[in-house]
Amino acid sequence: MTPCTKKRLKGQLKWSGVVHAHNDQEPSRPNFTSHKFKKLSIESSLELESPISFNEVQSAVWLCGSDKSPGPDGFTFAFIRNFWDKIGRDIYMAVKDFERSGNIDKGCNSSFITLVPKSKDPNTFDDYRPISLIGSTYKIISKVLVERLKKVIPLVISPTQSAFIKDRYILDGPLIVNEVISWLRKSKSKAFLFKVDFEKAFDCLNWDYLDSVMEQMNFGGKWRSWIRGCLSSARASVIVNGSTTKEFSFERGIRQGDPLSPFLFIMAAEGLNVAMEEAMEHRIFKGITLPKSGPVLSHLQYADDVIFLGSWSTSNAKNLTRILRCFELSSGLRINMSKSKIYGLGVSNLEIELLARSVYCSVGCIPFMYLGIPVGAAMSRISQWSTLINKFQTRLSKWKASSLSFGGRLTLCKAVLGSLGTYLFSLYKAPVKIIHTLESYRRRFFWGGSTDINKMSWIAWDKVLAGGVDGGLGIGSLKAQNLALLGKWWWRFKTNKKELWKDVIIALYGNEGGFNAPSRAKKKGFCWGTIVNLHHTLSKHGLEFQNLFSNQSGGRVSQLVTSWMCGGRRIIVISFRLCELGESSWKITFGSSHLSRGVVCTPGEMAA
Known part of the structure; x- marks a missing residue:
C-alpha cells in the first residue's frame, strides 16, 4: 500500500468515525422523568422567550472572539465589527427570522470539524477531539441565547455541578475531595471513590432526552423549539488532510465550539444528579454523610468529569453501576468502564481489587489526579x-x-x-x-x-x-502569588452565602471554618489547614485580611485585602469583589490611613 493510499484511508476512517459518533444507534429510548428537577418560575421562563432586541444582537457580536478561526462562511467577527454599520441591520433581521420560525437555513448552520489530537501519537478516532468551526450567523444566534440562559441556569442546576455557573469554581471539587479523604482517614471509615469516564459525552447526547429535561425544568415551548432548531439544523464536514469531506447532518450530540453546548450539557447532566438523589432517598445508594448535620455527598460534577463517593459495600457499588446504565439508556451518555477507576479508603488492596472486578473497572491508587490537580496527596512533600x-x-x-x-x-x-x-x-x-x-x-x-x-x-x-x-x-514573586491565590479561599468563605464546598468545610471544622481556632489548624486536612494557617501567620505580622470598606451611602462591608511584603515594603492589593452592591464610590480605610480616591466600577468589572 502506497503512502498516499494509507493517508487517504486514514482520512476516510476519521470521517466515518465522526459520522458514526453523531448517528443515534438507539432512536427509541426510555423517558426520564422525576419530580426532583429544579424548576424555573413563570417570569423567568417568559423572560427567556421575550423579543430579541437589536442591542442584544450587537452585544453578542462584540462578545465573540474577533480572531477565532472562521467557519464555512469565512467571516471573522473582526470583519463583522468593522462593517457593523453596513451589515448589522441584515444580521439582526436574520436573528429575528429565527426568533419567529425557530428554524435556521441549512447554509447558516454549517460547520467544519477539525480533529485535534489528544495524545502525541493518535491511532484511533477516540484519540482525537472533534472541534467545530461554526459559521458567524449561527454563532451570533447561539450567543444571544447563551446570554439569556446564563441569567437563569443557576436556578436549575444543583450545587454538585461546578462548571459554567457564575461564582462556582473548578477547584471546588478538588477541595471537597481532599477534605473528605482527610476526614475519612482520620475517622477510619470505609468508603470508595469512583471516578468515571464518559465516552464522547458531547457527541452522544440524545436530543429528546435534553428536551424532556428542559420541559421538566419549566422551560417554555418557544425556547425549547429554538434549541431544537439549533440542534436539528446543524450540518458539518470534516477537515481531513487539508480538505473537507462530504457534508452530513446530525442525529444526536452537541458540537464542541458552539457557545450553547456547555450549558445544554450541564442541563442534561442534571438528570444524573436527580437520579442520585432519588437513589439515596429510596436507599438504593448510600453516600458519605458528613458530621454535624452536614451534607450527604454522593457525587461531584464538573461538566462530564464526575466522581462518586459512597459507603463501602459491593451492593452499593453495583447499584451505582445500575443507576449509570439506566441514565445511559435515557440520555445516550455512556460510561467507559475500562477507563473508569475505583479508589478505596479504610480497606485492603485485595478488597479494592475484588470490588473493581465486580463492576468491571480499573483499580486506582490514592493520591490521584482529579480535574488536572492531585488530590489525597501530602503536598508538603x-x-x-x-x-x-x-x-x-x-x-x-x-x-x-x-x-x-x-x-x-x-x-x-x-x-x-x-x-x-x-x-x-x-x-x-x-x-x-x-x-x-x-x-x-x-x-x-x-x-x-x-x-x-x-x-x-x-x-x-x-x-x-x-x-x-x-x-x-x-x-x-511566586511566593506572593501563592499566598494571594490561597487568600481568595478565605474571602470566598466569608462572602459566599450558600455553596457546597463551604457547607463541607463548616460540617468538618465548624461555622467559622477553623479561622477562630488557628492553633487547631494542624488537625485539619492539609489543604484547608494551610489556608487557615496562612490567615493566622499573616495576622501575627499585622497583615489582616479583613478591612472595612465604606460606600457613599455610609454602608460598610467586610472584604478581602490581600497583603504581602516585597523588598521590605508593605504592598496592599485590593480585590474588589463587591458584586451585590452595585456601582458606587468606595473609600478604603486601612487602620489610621485613608485612600481618599474613590473607585467606581461596575459589578462585572469588580468580579473580574
Whole structure:
C-alpha cells in the first residue's frame, strides 16, 4: 500500500468515525422523568422567550472572539465589527427570522470539524477531539441565547455541578475531595471513590432526552423549539488532510465550539444528579454523610468529569453501576468502564481489587489526579511537585537554543513561567524549597538564557521581581502569588452565602471554618489547614485580611485585602469583589490611613 493510499484511508476512517459518533444507534429510548428537577418560575421562563432586541444582537457580536478561526462562511467577527454599520441591520433581521420560525437555513448552520489530537501519537478516532468551526450567523444566534440562559441556569442546576455557573469554581471539587479523604482517614471509615469516564459525552447526547429535561425544568415551548432548531439544523464536514469531506447532518450530540453546548450539557447532566438523589432517598445508594448535620455527598460534577463517593459495600457499588446504565439508556451518555477507576479508603488492596472486578473497572491508587490537580496527596512533600518542576524544565529546554534578548526573556518570565504554577498555587501552599527552585530557574533564564549556567546577577532578584513603581521589572514573586491565590479561599468563605464546598468545610471544622481556632489548624486536612494557617501567620505580622470598606451611602462591608511584603515594603492589593452592591464610590480605610480616591466600577468589572 502506497503512502498516499494509507493517508487517504486514514482520512476516510476519521470521517466515518465522526459520522458514526453523531448517528443515534438507539432512536427509541426510555423517558426520564422525576419530580426532583429544579424548576424555573413563570417570569423567568417568559423572560427567556421575550423579543430579541437589536442591542442584544450587537452585544453578542462584540462578545465573540474577533480572531477565532472562521467557519464555512469565512467571516471573522473582526470583519463583522468593522462593517457593523453596513451589515448589522441584515444580521439582526436574520436573528429575528429565527426568533419567529425557530428554524435556521441549512447554509447558516454549517460547520467544519477539525480533529485535534489528544495524545502525541493518535491511532484511533477516540484519540482525537472533534472541534467545530461554526459559521458567524449561527454563532451570533447561539450567543444571544447563551446570554439569556446564563441569567437563569443557576436556578436549575444543583450545587454538585461546578462548571459554567457564575461564582462556582473548578477547584471546588478538588477541595471537597481532599477534605473528605482527610476526614475519612482520620475517622477510619470505609468508603470508595469512583471516578468515571464518559465516552464522547458531547457527541452522544440524545436530543429528546435534553428536551424532556428542559420541559421538566419549566422551560417554555418557544425556547425549547429554538434549541431544537439549533440542534436539528446543524450540518458539518470534516477537515481531513487539508480538505473537507462530504457534508452530513446530525442525529444526536452537541458540537464542541458552539457557545450553547456547555450549558445544554450541564442541563442534561442534571438528570444524573436527580437520579442520585432519588437513589439515596429510596436507599438504593448510600453516600458519605458528613458530621454535624452536614451534607450527604454522593457525587461531584464538573461538566462530564464526575466522581462518586459512597459507603463501602459491593451492593452499593453495583447499584451505582445500575443507576449509570439506566441514565445511559435515557440520555445516550455512556460510561467507559475500562477507563473508569475505583479508589478505596479504610480497606485492603485485595478488597479494592475484588470490588473493581465486580463492576468491571480499573483499580486506582490514592493520591490521584482529579480535574488536572492531585488530590489525597501530602503536598508538603517535595516529590508531589515534580510535575510542576518538569513543566518548567520542558519550557526552558525549548527556549535554550533561541537567541532571546533581555526583553524577550522578560516577557517569557512574566507571561509563561509566572503562570505555569497558578493552578496548583490556587489550592496548595508550595514548600519553600519548591519556590526557591522555581525562582532559581527564572533567575538563571533571565540573566543567562539557560538554566545550565548560573551567570552573574547584576541586580538582586528581589528587586527584579518588584513592581515598576518600586524600581523593579514587575515579574512578580511566586511566593506572593501563592499566598494571594490561597487568600481568595478565605474571602470566598466569608462572602459566599450558600455553596457546597463551604457547607463541607463548616460540617468538618465548624461555622467559622477553623479561622477562630488557628492553633487547631494542624488537625485539619492539609489543604484547608494551610489556608487557615496562612490567615493566622499573616495576622501575627499585622497583615489582616479583613478591612472595612465604606460606600457613599455610609454602608460598610467586610472584604478581602490581600497583603504581602516585597523588598521590605508593605504592598496592599485590593480585590474588589463587591458584586451585590452595585456601582458606587468606595473609600478604603486601612487602620489610621485613608485612600481618599474613590473607585467606581461596575459589578462585572469588580468580579473580574
